[in-house]
Each structure stands twice: as structure tokens, then as C-alpha cells.
Amino acid sequence: MDFRALAERMEAVEATPSRLEMAELLAQTLVRASAEETPPIAYMLLGGLAPEFEGLEVGLAENRVRELIRTRTGASQTQVDERMAEDGDLGLVAEHLWAESEGGQRALDAFGDTEPDPELAVRDVHGRLAEIGRIEGQGSQEKKKRHALRLLDQATPVEARYLVRFLVGQLRLGVADQTLLDGAAIAYAPDEAVDVGDDGMARPPTELRETMERAYNLTSDIGDVLGTAREHGIESLTGVEVTPGMPVRPMLAERGKDADEIFANVGSPALAEYKYDGLRIQAHVTSDGVELFSRRLEDVTDPYPDVVDQLEQALDGTAAVVEGEAVPVDPETGEIQPFQEIAKRRGRKHDLEAAIQEVPIHLYAFDCLWVDGEDLTREPLTERRQRLEAILGEHELVDVSSAEHVRDATELDRFFEDAMADGCEGLMVKKLGDDSHYQAGARGYRWIKYKADYHADLADSLDLVVVGAWHGKGRRAGWYGTLLGAAWDETEDRFKTVCKVGTGFTDEDLEQLDELLDPLTRGEPARQLDVDLEPDVYFEPEVVAEIHGADLTRSPVHTAARDDEGGIALRFPRFVRWRSAKGPRDATTVDEVRSMYYDQPTVDGPGAEG
DNA sequence: ATTGTCTGCCC
DNA sequence: ATTCTGC
DNA sequence: GCAGAATGGGCAGACAAT
Numbered sequence: 001m002d003f004r005a006l007a008e009r010m011e012a013v014e015a016t017p018s019r020l021e022m023a024e025l026l027a028q029t030l031v032r033a034s035a036e037e038t039p040p041i042a043y044m045l046l047g048g049l050a051p052e053f054e055g056l057e058v059g060l061a062e063n064r065v066r067e068l069i070r071t072r073t074g075a076s077q078t079q080v081d082e083r084m085a086e087d088g089d090l091g092l093v094a095e096h097l098w099a100e101s102e103g104g105q106r107a108l109d110a111f112g113d114t115e116p117d118p119e120l121a122v123r124d125v126h127g128r129l130a131e132i133g134r135i136e137g138q139g140s141q142e143k144k145k146r147h148a149l150r151l152l153d154q155a156t157p158v159e160a161r162y163l164v165r166f167l168v169g170q171l172r173l174g175v176a177d178q179t180l181l182d183g184a185a186i187a188y189a190p191d192e193a194v195d196v197g198d199d200g201m202a203r204p205p206t207e208l209r210e211t212m213e214r215a216y217n218l219t220s221d222i223g224d225v226l227g228t229a230r231e232h233g234i235e236s237l238t239g240v241e242v243t244p245g246m247p248v249r250p251m252l253a254e255r256g257k258d259a260d261e262i263f264a265n266v267g268s269p270a271l272a273e274y275k276y277d278g279l280r281i282q283a284h285v286t287s288d289g290v291e292l293f294s295r296r297l298e299d300v301t302d303p304y305p306d307v308v309d310q311l312e313q314a315l316d317g318t319a320a321v322v323e324g325e326a327v328p329v330d331p332e333t334g335e336i337q338p339f340q341e342i343a344k345r346r347g348r349k350h351d352l353e354a355a356i357q358e359v360p361i362h363l364y365a366f367d368c369l370w371v372d373g374e375d376l377t378r379e380p381l382t383e384r385r386q387r388l389e390a391i392l393g394e395h396e397l398v399d400v401s402s403a404e405h406v407r408d409a410t411e412l413d414r415f416f417e418d419a420m421a422d423g424c425e426g427l428m429v430k431k432l433g434d435d436s437h438y439q440a441g442a443r444g445y446r447w448i449k450y451k452a453d454y455h456a457d458l459a460d461s462l463d464l465v466v467v468g469a470w471h472g473k474g475r476r477a478g479w480y481g482t483l484l485g486a487a488w489d490e491t492e493d494r495f496k497t498v499c500k501v502g503t504g505f506t507d508e509d510l511e512q513l514d515e516l517l518d519p520l521t522r523g524e525p526a527r528q529l530d531v532d533l534e535p536d537v538y539f540e541p542e543v544v545a546e547i548h549g550a551d552l553t554r555s556p557v558h559t560a561a562r563d564d565e566g567g568i569a570l571r572f573p574r575f576v577r578w579r580s581a582k583g584p585r586d587a588t589t590v591d592e593v594r595s596m597y598y599d600q601p602t603v604d605g606p607g608a609e610g
Numbered sequence: 611a612t613t614g615t616c617t618g619c620c621c
Numbered sequence: 622a623t624t625c626t627g628c
Numbered sequence: 629g630c631a632g633a634a635t636g637g638g639c640a641g642a643c644a645a646t
Contacts, residue, residue, distance in 0.1 A: 061617055176632060343639045346620055476634060502635035503624045572622055573636055621622055
């Protein structure tokens with residue numbers, strides 16, 4: 001298949017609002033693809049080159065691609081910036097600039113000997129992008145850019161749109177794995193299995209769709225699943241099971257804001273577990289060794305040799321696939337440390353020994369998907385949990401998560417208080433009973449996360465002055481996409497940044513931003529503002545917004561309460577509403593931010609202990 | 611040898 | 622991570 | 629309610645620039 005055909009198909013998919021039509025278009029694409037190009041097409045439609053656990057990335061992103069666009073088209077930085085502010089999409093910027101410079105090329109062609117560029121094949125594009133991804137070492141950035149430029153040079157405008165979007169990691173097709181599976185189910189099902197609705201649109205056949213989805217959820221390799229379905233039929237994927245060494249797409253949870261809502265969804269009794277603030281780990285332990293996978297299926301074995309050792313000891317020869325949360329603990333007291341501590345272990349290669357000593361990790365296991373050849377994903381939660389307890393035993397740094405059966409709001413909230421006091425984010429509340437199997441990859445109301453900050457009264461709430469903004473992208477093109485918020489420093493009478501905020505706005509809110517903020521626009525930071533970041537526009541400190549968040553963290557970039565250890569920032573910020581009655585000096589003060597930070601149960605230092 | 615920029619991936 | 626929107 | 633796409637703070641590593 002020519003890459004141009006794929007790009008044009010992407011264009012059609014992007015243009016339709018109907019999911020059924022998207023699936024149909026994807027199905028048509030898959031039907032036309034050869035066996036060999038099916039996996040690459042599947043990965044590329046989802047913005048990747050390979051299954052996630054292989055960790056293959058191109059390694060060029062927005063800033064490098066902007067350079068490439070300038071080189072290819074001769075546009076200036078300002079030209080690209082301006083178009084970007086308008087289009088909100090670097091792919092569209094490239095497409096427009098390509099189309100404009102194309103005229104020039106054709107003019108050259110008219111003189112005679114310039115050969116038209118050969119068509120790019122999908123497999124060539126895939127292969128060349130993968131090759132760029134493997135370039136490393138000194139001079140690698142230049143080399144990557146050179147190779148990418150050669151690819152872009154051959155691209156037509158529409159190909160450039162999608163190549164550029166691919167590189168910046170945002171295809172914006174409205175397609176992700178679920179829609180691709182819909183398309184594949186239509187493409188690979190026997191004709192008689194596919195119902196066509198009154199609207200003339202095919203419906204993905206339910207059972208075959210589920211077979212594919214389960215195969216995908218258990219192997220995490222959508223290219224392989226589609227390739228297999230194409231060659232051997234969807235039925236050949238029936239009976240796929242958990243395979244040690246192959247990461248399972250983790251079961252996910254929805255949010256619940258109070259006990260009533262939670263019990264309405266999971267029933268009573270339910271299993272409540274501490275929700276630890278750490279890294280989710282899926283451990284595959286066999287006689288061949290241990291492999292650890294992250295929530296997004298990266299192999300993270302190397303940074304956690306201590307976890308590997310502990311697991312091997314704890315399991316004592318039993319082969320198993322176990323899930324848990326890796327949490328940083330104080331080496332002296334065993335108390336849970338802030339999330340930032342374990343973040344220092346993630347991906348670590350240098351000085352690992354010291355990091356292991358300074359921040360030991362406690363693994364709190366909460367599920368078990370496979371034991372000694374037996375797939376447990378269809379067993380109810382109680383059974384899986386019992387198996388987990390049976391194989392783990394008690395160990396210093398590997399444990400089963402704290403859990404209780406809860407029957408009503410009183411019991412739930414009491415346990416919730418315990419969890420908070422012990423330095424957790426809240427609780428996970430899980431449905432019990434016959435349909436409590438491990439639903440790989442799926443959200444849904446079988447597991448519910450219950451955190452303090454889902455409750456407006458319990459969330460950290462700050463009133464911040466808006467001092468800057470960035471232009472939005474994608475569906476936010478033409479609007480501001482992000483605001484910069486600052487607290488007031490009473491003693492210095494200055495404004496210090498605490499966070500950016502880009503979520504919580506309705507379209508209506510976004511629409512009104514110009515009117516509210518444009519009169520305050522200035523080209524440089526306000527005189528009283530301390531800021532390290534560089535927003536697209538600055539504002540006179542005037543407008544105040546209520547912003548909620550989960551935690552306060554140490555920050556290398558925000559300037560509020562900055563001392564030797566950095567500033568303080570808000571984690572998971574979201575816009576709640578305007579505080580139009582407030583002026584800039586009625587905003588939350590830096591002193592208040594500092595107190596809130598030190599009041600947190602996992603933070604030691606000035607103020608309340610604990 | 612140090613610092614800064616960029617990227618990818620955790621939450 | 623959180624949140625909003627279109628289907 | 630699902631699926632997707634907007635958007636957040638912050639960490640280490642890889643390179644480039646100084």
C-alpha cells in the first residue's frame with residue numbers, strides 16, 4: 001500500500017464524526033493491506049511503530065520537527081509560530097507550507113529533468129521511521145533530522161500532515177485501539193457474520209470483536225493480533241491466555257466521588273483497598289527470572305533490582321504474574337514517602353545503588369493474574385486475592401495491600417480515613433462476586449478509585465492570579481489552551497507561579513477567555529511577576545481563578561515559596577470557576593501555599609509533623 | 611566538566 | 622493524571 | 629457511558645552547547 005493511500009484514508013477517517021463510519025473506513029483499509037504490512041499499519045494508525053513494550057520511538061518531537069519544517073520550506077520561526085497559533089496543529093502547518101512550496105517545485109519540473117518523487121510505500125515509511133528511532137550516540141540528533149528530512153522531502157502535502165503529526169505524537173484521527181478493533185472485526189469477520197444496519201453501515205460482530213479484544217488485552221500487541229486475524233481468521237485467536245513475559249493490559253478504574261455513588265455501582269459488600277501513591281507494577285516471575293512492566297507496558301525491570309530480589313524471595317519458586325503498587329518508604333521508619341521519591345527511581349541507570357539505599361521500595365501486591373500455568377483472569381476477585389495471599393506470605397518489603405470488606409458508607413469512610421492517615425491517596429473499591437474477573441484493559445465500574453480530591457470540600461483549592469497563557473492545539477486551536485496561575489507573595493508584593501492549568505474549562509469558558517484576558521495582554525512578564533516559564537502571552541495580574549488539585553509538590557520550575565529545595569507547585573490542577581469578586585491581592589498567598597505543602601502527611605519539615 | 615534543551619513516560 | 626464533548 | 633482528545637507536574641537520560 002502506498003503511504004499516500006493510507007494518508008488519504010486517514011484524512012477520511014478524521015473527517016467523519018461517526019464511529020461506525022470510522023470503523024468501516026478502517027476496515028476497508030485493512031482489507032486492502034497485505035499480510036506483511038498489516039502490523040505496521042495497525043501500529044501506525046495508533047501513532048506507534050511497534051507494541052508498547054518494545055519501547056521503539058522515533059526520538060524526534062515537536063521542537064525538532066519545527067526545525068525540519070523550517071529547513072524544508074524556508075519558513076522563519078515566526079512564520080511557523082504564527083501559523084501554529086492559528087492552526088493549532090503542526091501537521092496542518094506543514095501541509096500548508098508544503099502546498100505553498102509545491103508550486104515552486106512544479107515550476108522547476110517544468111524545466112524538464114526533475115523526476116517526480118517516487119511513491120512512498122507504507123512499509124518503507126515504517127521501516128525508515130524505525131531506523132531513525134534506532135540512531136543514537138554523538139551526532140545522533142543531526143543524523144535523525146537528516147533522515148527525517150529525506151522522508152519529508154518525498155512527502156506530498158497530505159502525507160506531510162500525517163508524518164508530522166506522527167512525529168509529534170498526535171495523529172488526531174479520533175481513532176484509538178477500540179475503534180481499530182471495531183474496524184478489524186468488520187474486516188476479518190466472514191461476510192455473513194457482519195450485520196449491516198438500516199443506515200447501510202456495518203456493525204462490528206460482537207463475539208468476534210470480543211475475541212480480538214481479549215487477545216489484544218492479554219498480549220498487548222495489536223499488530224500481532226490483527227496480523228493473526230487476517231492470516232488465520234479471528235477464530236484462531238480464541239482461547240488466548242496470559243503468557244508470562246508478555247504484559248497484560250492492566251485493568252483500570254473509574255472515579256467515584258462519594259460512598260453512595262460507589263455502592264450504587266459495585267454493590268455491597270465490596271472490597272476496599274488502600275490506593276498507594278506509587279508506580280503500578282506488573283511482575284512476571286518465572287524460573288527464567290523476573291520481568292517488571294509499567295502501567296503502560298514498558299519494561300521497567302532494570303531500575304528495580306531490589307524489587308526483583310524481594311519478589312523472588314517472596315514467591316519462593318512459584319511462577320506467577322502479580323500486580324502491585326511500588327511505593328517509596330523511609331528506610332528508618334518504613335513510613336510511606338511522597339511520590340516524588342519513587343519518581344527518582346523510574347528509569348534510573350546511574351547511581352542506582354545509592355538510590356536503592358536512600359529510598360527503599362515496598363511492593364503492595366493487589367492482584368494475581370496467573371500462577372504456575374493457570375490463567376486466573378476469569379476467576380472472581382476473592383479467589384485471585386486468596387491465591388495471591390497464599391503464594392506471597394509475609395515479607396519485609398513485599399506485602400499484600402491493606403484491604404477490608406466494606407458494607408456501607410460508615411465502614412468505607414472509616415477505612416478511607418485510615419488510608420489517608422497512612423499516607424495513601426485514598427481507596428480502590430472493587431466489586432466482589434461472580435463477575436469480578438480481571439477485566440484486562442477495560443475501564444468500567446468494577447473498580448472505583450476514591451480520592452479525597454474528588455470531593456470539592458476535600459480537594460486542595462487555590463485562588464490563583466492568571467499571569468500568562470499558551471495557545472491551544474487541536475480542537476482548542478484559536479483559543480487559549482493553558483493558563484499560568486500565580487500566588488501572591490505578601491511580604492514582597494510579587495506574584496509567583498504555582499501551576500499551569502489546562503483542564504476543567506468548558507468550551508464556553510474557553511470562548512470567553514479572549515474577552516476576559518485580552519485587555520490585560522502584554523508582551524513581557526508583568527513587573528511584579530517572578531516566572532521561569534515562557535508563555536505565549538503575558539497578562540497584567542488581575543483576574544483570579546479557583547483551581548483545584550490533589551497535592552502540592554516540590555517544583556523545579558514554579559517560583560512560589562522557592563527555597564534551596566525549589567518552589568512549590570500544584571499536582572493535577574484543574575480550573576473550577578472564576579473568582580470575579582477577587583482582586584490579585586485577594587489570591588492565595590505564598591505563605592498559605594507553603595503551609596499547605598508542609599501540612600501534607602507524607603511531608604516532613606516546618607509546621608505540623610506527621 | 612557543567613549546564614541547558616528536549617524527549618518519553620510516570621503519575 | 623483530570624476533564625470535557627460527541628456519539 | 630464509551631472513546632477520544634484536550635490539558636497538568638516532574639523525573640532521568642541522551643545529547644548539544646558552553
